[in-house]
Amino acid sequence: MNEAIANIRKDYKLKSLLEEDVKKDPIEQFSVWWDEAINSDITEVNAMTVATCTPDGIPSARILLLKNFTNEGFIFFTNYLSAKGTTLLKNPHAALVFFWKELERQVRIEGTVSKVSEEESDAYFKSRPIGSRIGAWASPQSTPIAGRHIIEENVKKYTEQFGEEIPRPPHWGGFIVKPSKVEFWQGRSSRLHDRILYTRLNNEWSIERLAP
Numbered sequence: 001m002n003e004a005i006a007n008i009r010k011d012y013k014l015k016s017l018l019e020e021d022v023k024k025d026p027i028e029q030f031s032v033w034w035d036e037a038i039n040s041d042i043t044e045v046n047a048m049t050v051a052t053c054t055p056d057g058i059p060s061a062r063i064l065l066l067k068n069f070t071n072e073g074f075i076f077f078t079n080y081l082s083a084k085g086t087t088l089l090k091n092p093h094a095a096l097v098f099f100w101k102e103l104e105r106q107v108r109i110e111g112t113v114s115k116v117s118e119e120e121s122d123a124y125f126k127s128r129p130i131g132s133r134i135g136a137w138a139s140p141q142s143t144p145i146a147g148r149h150i151i152e153e154n155v156k157k158y159t160e161q162f163g164e165e166i167p168r169p170p171h172w173g174g175f176i177v178k179p180s181k182v183e184f185w186q187g188r189s190s191r192l193h194d195r196i197l198y199t200r201l202n203n204e205w206s207i208e209r210l211a212p
Contacts, residue, residue, distance in 0.1 A: 012104040013189050015103070015105075016186060017196055024205065026205060027179075029198075030182065030184075033105060033107065033184065037100050041102060042100055047063055047098075048064060048066050048097060051096075051097070052084050052087045053093065054087055054090065060087070064076050067124060067174070072176060072178055074109060074177045075116060075120075075174050076175060077172070077175075078141075079136065079142075079169075080171050081140070081141065082142040093111070094111065094177050096108070096109040097109075104186065105184070107183070107185070108181075108182070108185070111178045112177070112178050113176070113177050115176075118173070120174055122168050130166065134158050137158040179198075179200065181198065181200070195209065197210050
């Protein structure tokens with residue numbers, strides 16, 4: 001065993017999470033924690049791990065940015081032809097993880113996935129910087145390419161083609177993860193963490209404590 005790695009540890013002492021303190025709905029509870037995270041010294045507070053799984057059981061995960069959350073679920077945008085995009089279209093289930101180490105908190109979300117409306121994808125795409133909009137056309141995401149020059153040539157090509165009026169590519173848009181389970185994890189001393197799990201059953205949320 002590499003003792004230098006094994007000895008890396010931190011005792012969590014900032015906060016607690018008790019049943020009487022949480023909201024009845026996990027989205028409302030997420031909103032409370034989100035506001036606290038926004039008001040804390042956290043870089044890219046919306047960074048999250050998105051885990052997917054192929055129909056034959058091969059998992060993969062990557063960091064993406066949350067772009068919105070509503071009473072329905074959690075929204076991010078991507079290339080539908082990318083590895084994650086094609087996987088989600090074949091197996092529309094995903095898990096999300098937020099880790100806010102400055103608050104000693106983690107949120108785990110599991111749920112079903114579907115595309116957001118064309119109108120919502122259009123609206124968000126128009127709000128992106130020009131470079132990001134061109135990038136959505138220039139990058140055949142997850143596809144092997146001969147070199148960086150391919151991307152640079154595509155950027156030049158689409159910049160000349162579209163100017164500043166850049167339409168949303170038909171292969172680019174949003175997904176929403178509609179949660180069936182949401183777990184709120186608050187670090188506590190001696191690894192005796194607080195874990196509160198919401199589970200959706202018959203359109204209602206049950207709340208229970210999990211052992212750390």
